[in-house]
Amino acid sequence: MVNKDTHTGPSFSLSNRLARVVWSVVYLILFKYSPRPLHVWRSFILRCFGAKVGKGVHVYPGVIIWAPWNLVLEDGCGIASGVNLYSQGLITVGKKAVISQGSYICTGTHDYTDSGFPLYTLPIVIGSNSWIAAGAFVHPGVTIGEGCVIGARSVVTRNMPEWTVCAGFPCKVLKERVLEK
Numbered sequence: 001m002v003n004k005d006t007h008t009g010p011s012f013s014l015s016n017r018l019a020r021v022v023w024s025v026v027y028l029i030l031f032k033y034s035p036r037p038l039h040v041w042r043s044f045i046l047r048c049f050g051a052k053v054g055k056g057v058h059v060y061p062g063v064i065i066w067a068p069w070n071l072v073l074e075d076g077c078g079i080a081s082g083v084n085l086y087s088q089g090l091i092t093v094g095k096k097a098v099i100s101q102g103s104y105i106c107t108g109t110h111d112y113t114d115s116g117f118p119l120y121t122l123p124i125v126i127g128s129n130s131w132i133a134a135g136a137f138v139h140p141g142v143t144i145g146e147g148c149v150i151g152a153r154s155v156v157t158r159n160m161p162e163w164t165v166c167a168g169f170p171c172k173v174l175k176e177r178v179l180e181k
Helices: 014-031 039-048
Strands: 071-073 084-086 091-093 104-106 108-110 119-121 124-126 164-168 171-176
Touching: 014 039, 039 071, 104 124
Parallel strands: 071 091, 084 104, 091 124
Antiparallel strands: 108 119, 164 171
């Protein structure tokens, strides 16, 4: 961040804004309209822009990514079409985690207590073997514990514990997640 007053100028450096312009062009031409099965291709493009992408990652073509250099996608995770990874800050998605359609993972917010309304970012961690169901919203600074399930349309404003099923607005723990196999 280069400016603490969003009323007088941009929050990000010129080099960051130029990188996002280049990313937007590449995203539009080579990523967004690539055939659905070409996960390896999209992983390659993300790596070219600084994302850390593990093996067997499935990022679908309709995923919206603000800044790929702020992404860590561990082995076997899946990001469905229609997901918005608003990666102004770091987003980490653990091994075999799934983020379903229409979910919004948001690392940026503003300090409404400051008259300059400065932007700030907080990292988001989505634990291994977790599932963010369709249409969920995850706030900046949240950690979703390993094996945690977040119900559809939930609004996650605080950390959710490992191996639980959580849902609601605001999201809260409903029960323990028990695997039968």
